[in-house]
Amino acid sequence: MNIIETFLNYLDGERNCSKHTILAYKEDLMQLNDYLAITYHIMNPKEAESMMLRSWILTLSEQKFAATSINRKIATLKSFYKFLRKRENLEKNPTLKLRPLKTPKNIPSFIEEYKLIHLLEKIDFGNDFEGTRNRIIIEILYGTGIRLSELLELKWENIDTYRQQAKVLGKGKKERFVPLHITLIHLLNDYKEQIMLTFGELPPYLIITNKGIEAYPSLIYNTVKKMLSLITTQDKKSPHTLRHSFATHLLDKGADLNAVKDLLGHTSLASTQVYTHNTLSKLKEVFNQSHPKAKRGD
Numbered sequence: 001m002n003i004i005e006t007f008l009n010y011l012d013g014e015r016n017c018s019k020h021t022i023l024a025y026k027e028d029l030m031q032l033n034d035y036l037a038i039t040y041h042i043m044n045p046k047e048a049e050s051m052m053l054r055s056w057i058l059t060l061s062e063q064k065f066a067a068t069s070i071n072r073k074i075a076t077l078k079s080f081y082k083f084l085r086k087r088e089n090l091e092k093n094p095t096l097k098l099r100p101l102k103t104p105k106n107i108p109s110f111i112e113e114y115k116l117i118h119l120l121e122k123i124d125f126g127n128d129f130e131g132t133r134n135r136i137i138i139e140i141l142y143g144t145g146i147r148l149s150e151l152l153e154l155k156w157e158n159i160d161t162y163r164q165q166a167k168v169l170g171k172g173k174k175e176r177f178v179p180l181h182i183t184l185i186h187l188l189n190d191y192k193e194q195i196m197l198t199f200g201e202l203p204p205y206l207i208i209t210n211k212g213i214e215a216y217p218s219l220i221y222n223t224v225k226k227m228l229s230l231i232t233t234q235d236k237k238s239p240h241t242l243r244h245s246f247a248t249h250l251l252d253k254g255a256d257l258n259a260v261k262d263l264l265g266h267t268s269l270a271s272t273q274v275y276t277h278n279t280l281s282k283l284k285e286v287f288n289q290s291h292p293k294a295k296r297g298d
Contacts, residue, residue, distance in 0.1 A: 003046060004029050007083050016173035020149045020217070028076040032056060046084060050094040053077060057098065067101040074098050108244040108274055109236040111228065113252075116142055116245060119231045129198040130210055134223050136191050137207060141224065141239050144168075144178040145246035145264050148220055148239040154206040156192075161185050170265040178263060247275040 008026055011017040035056050036042040060070050077095045084090040125135040150168045158167040165177045195202055199212040207215040220239055228237035250260050261272040
């Protein structure tokens with residue numbers, strides 16, 4: 001077993017990382033491996049020096065990789081070499097001088113509430129298995145705010161229709177419960193019937209393909225993009241856009257920030273506060289329309 005495989009096993013067994021996170025780490029490290037082999041004829045990443053890692057980061061930047069993607073790879077390197085330092089007696093950590101690239105503070109993109117209500121109440125998804133499943137995908141992502149990876153991991157055994165909640169496996173394999181509204185409960189029952197009619201049995205995973213097997217990320221992403229394209233022309237139409245919409249709409253309605261934090265599965269309140277910009281904008285609009293000083297402009 002090589003050291004990359006050892007590190008990936010550590011992420012799975014001791015760090016409890018999701019399989020999607022582990023796959024991302026694996027892809028990053030294999031890219032690094034290829035770069036070291038081609039550029040420096042080094043076959044073992046343990047032999048990499050700081051200059052070589054900085055050279056790789058520079059190459060990625062020149063290849064027009066997004067700063068966020070490069071920063072993720074830097075985070076992968078830091079975790080990997082920190083692991084090697086402890087487990088493989090690596091003499092020096094070559095990532096100590098690596099610094100993340102500056103990224104613009106993007107305001108989370110969301111869909112207006114009335115547009116999503118129109119999609120869910122007026123658009124015909126179809127009554128067959130695929131249409132029912134696609135509707136469930138949108139309803140769950142917008143109705144609970146869970147992540148794409150969390151939806152893929154969701155199983156029927158995690159759904160408690162009596163208590164109207166679902167047990168979600170979040171980052172670091174941390175469990176949390178999210179509420180399910182009554183309309184979603186009814187839709188899930190209809191979806192279950194459709195699965196039984198189509199496949200004759202209920203697979204363990206909630207979201208499945210047209211062949212009845214566990215869904216994959218691109219299926220969810222493409223479904224969301226296709227359905228959101230019916231109601232908006234904005235560029236960002238992804239599962240995370242629905243998560244942003246969930247959080248923004250809750251805060252716009254006066255939801256407590258800490259409660260939204262728990263629903264989203266954030267460990268830090270700072271991660272949730274990025275959504276308050278929309279609420280503040282709405283408050284300013286109300287102020288400008290209602291306050292006598294704002295009206296008079298003096």
